[in-house]
Amino acid sequence: MVTEEEIEKVSKLMRIGIDDHKEYVEKVHMMINFFDILDSAGVESEEISMPEIPISKLREDEHIPFDDKLIERLNHYKGTYVRAPKMSS
């Protein structure tokens, strides 16, 4: 059972302010319950695999500047800084 507290904790972890946690509990609970079916898949011994790439196909180490003044297209402040809110110490 996913509790309201858990939803609150995770929403905090994911940095999403939610006013009414109850509103999410039911649906999230349904969804996560549905995932319990994975327990019966019998896959414990399976290995995890990923696509592979040879080292020679990786990007060459070359400096190529971006062809645009990117910062001017983004939020900027006091010249070309990006501004963030104050940090809690």
Next chain:
Amino acid sequence: MTMIGLEIHCQLTNLNSKLFCSCKANYREFKINENICPVCMGLPGSLPRLNQEAVKKATMIAMALNCTIPEKIAFFRKNYFYPDSPKNFQITQLNIYGDTSVGGTGSVMIGDKKIRITRIQLEEDPGRLIYDGSSSKNQITLVDYNRAGTPLVEIVTEPDFETPHEVRDFLNILSNILTNLGVADPSLEGAMRADANISIEGGKKVEIKNIGSFHDLEKAVHFEIIRQDSLHSRNIEIIQETRHWDDRRKITVSSRSKEEDLDYRYFLEGDIPWVKIDPEIQKKLKTEMPESISSKKARYISKYNIPAQVADVLSSDKYYSDLFEDAYTESNAKEVANIITTELMGLVDTREKREVSKFTSVHLRDLADAIQSGKVSRNSSKNALHEILKSGKDLSTVISELDLGNVSDESELSRIIAQIISEEPQAVEQSKSNSQTINYLVGKVMQKTKGKADPVLTLDILKKQIGI
């Protein structure tokens, strides 16, 4: 027993581009937010592209630290929110699905003591925060992303250190290894950073974060041991905590980090396939690696008869060993080593001095040859060295401009010696019976020639003229 473990972050400053994009790896020369692109800014739709050379260089570091090399390396996402991290996750490495970071377990010897390496991983550096505003109330945070994505190698050790001194020795060895590999310049500001974990007998483990240089790392470790010892002696419990190194006050301070935030939800980075580092590639990388410090040292001793202590100093600093390698010949190797270790080291001991110095290996070779052939005295060679460092002029120009050359013209020297003999009849007479007195006469000649007389030739002519 005191146990100290280190996590060292070392930027691969000698690469051309960042870890996942083609912006410049060495961001120091740029104006604020000028060294950025959609990839290192994590713009929607951008994808990381792994730098081939970064993988190779990181693997070389792992090899130099005697680490196991995995067949495949994998990248993971470490998820956390912070304004210096444009994607709000960091691409890094982990060993949760087998060994997949660039280096597995390894070791480094400090003298007779073995320091075990836990792992080595390749990851991206975040941007830089600048705090603005007069008080914490109206503080704002400014971000410069030029550094974001700079290739970083993290070296994690086991808690095998017992003293700050061992930490310092390890850092020196590590700096030398990294410099020798040509992967990084540890003297660049911010290129080397570290975290340390420290526990003393009977106390909990304390982590020290945010140590901005090797120099401060030793200080931080030292401070923290004293702090913990002092708590211990007063029977105050040492709690498990994270502390930060206060760069300005040179102390560690407790940081109120929120434990709940430390769930990084690590998982595989799907945008980067696993990179195969098969045995063939490992072999190739090994052949591309520069000669190791220990192998250089052994060669200097056995091939050129250089004393072990001199060879040690010479081989461990890449700047000096490069100079040596370029300057020595079969006949002058010992003299070249001698000039470097007795004269040069005091003059170019910092990065800044090396940068402004005009001294080259050609100067070094000429100087060694000139000393060996008696063209210039050891004494005068020091003056020549100073002048070359400043002006970069070649040795023969310096000798003639400063009039440093030995007086080796026989008729000129004969004339001076004849004069000395006439001025010092008593000494001349004594020298015929007491061989020591001749040195007094040589000294008189040196005085007259301001030390430039060729000492061998002087003795020769003196003996001839006196008739002994």
Next chain:
Amino acid sequence: MNLKISALDYVQEVKTGNISAEDFVANTIERIQNVDDKLHAFLSVNEDAINQARAIDKKIKSGEKVGDCFGMPISIKDNMCIKDSKTTCASKMLENFIAPYDATVIAKLKRQDAIFVGKVNMDEFAMGLTTEFSAYGPSKNPWNVEYVSGGSSGGSAVSVSALECVASLGSDTGGSVRNPASFCSAVGYKPTYGLISRYGLISYANSIEQIGPLTRTVKDTAFMLNLITGIDPNDDTTIDNKNEDYLSGIESGIEGKKIGIIKEMIGEGIDPAVLSATKDAIAKLEGLGATCEEISLDMVKYSVAAYYTITATEAGSNLARYDNLRYGYDFPLDGYEFNSYISKARRKFGPEVIRRMIIGGFVPSAGHSGKYFLKALKVKSKLTKEVNGAFKKFDFLISPTVPILPFKLGEKIDDPVSLFLVDINTVTANLTGKPAISIPFANSNGLPIGIQLMADSMHDKLLLQAAYALEQTVRLPEVPI
């Protein structure tokens, strides 16, 4: 002017001078103006499209070299970056985001003189299969506007089906191209993972998603693939297809080919009309000389749970960057502390995105990863093995694209798990990286039914040959709008 022509016909007509690009594009824009109030396929329309078409006509007249698209109007799902254009992902979070660069597919199509007639609707950040989760309102099914268009590339399917463009690019994470193609009677294609560059596609679940074309005909899909596939220096996950020509030999037929019928995809919960259409398709394929046989893929019943676990995890991470600091919408940060600011800023996400991000924080978290995320990855591995095994025996696998008919707007929006199950037939191709196509096949009481064919990795060309063969057996009614 007949707007219901295929891409290949369009190119032919413009090339031979029968029609001008300008006329066709102008008529297309007019069509959008006439029908899109009802359908809501578009989020933004390219104001400059007619001028661009005129420039291409000029190039043609002057005998200059013209790209293969000859000004063909294409719509683009609003999660692909077109330089200097708004790219919203149908989210309020990216309301004002102007892309500073072109996605690779966009750059390739620009070089071929395609015209992007507009950006089309989708579920917010591609999370959904009805477009009801678009922050800008749902698209409507042109076959019956009370019904969902399918999704998440609903705008793409609607715009192709309702003649608001000749072809479209969508993205397919778990069926997001094939599902709306099936619901709106278009061809929808999910290529082998890595065949098309994802650079410039805004990530939802990057390890399994692909860009894919939606077109009127199978040949048009092959034509589009010729333009946008291939290795890309900006995407390390792309694979080299050696400049394969997907059009050549497309009429080769399927005689002697072996087709597996996936048992788990025609079982419980399937609509009888869909089942009978599937049986009909199998019979047609057998009539063309293929042999069909049932096969069971055990892991399919776990595939949807694995799919949502993996996608939520990746989405939780991929969407973390939207903190409103570097770009985003207008929301001043004065007076806020960092965490409280971004937590508040991120409230702009819609409820489905928030739900999935909560799940994406939950399933890979330190305490739960072993139970959910790791198991999901293992199901993915085992499913891939099973499917690879099936392709040792069969050339293709067949199933209905979606086991049910299009449903009414609002019908399932409050029942996330019943929505999950709509994906049961499509997620396997994503989890295993295999190519899959949805072909318009039947029509039940005015609602389209699509048939899905799947092939082994890198057998995209063969898959298109089979799809073409099946397509030739079909005659479907005209779209009633």
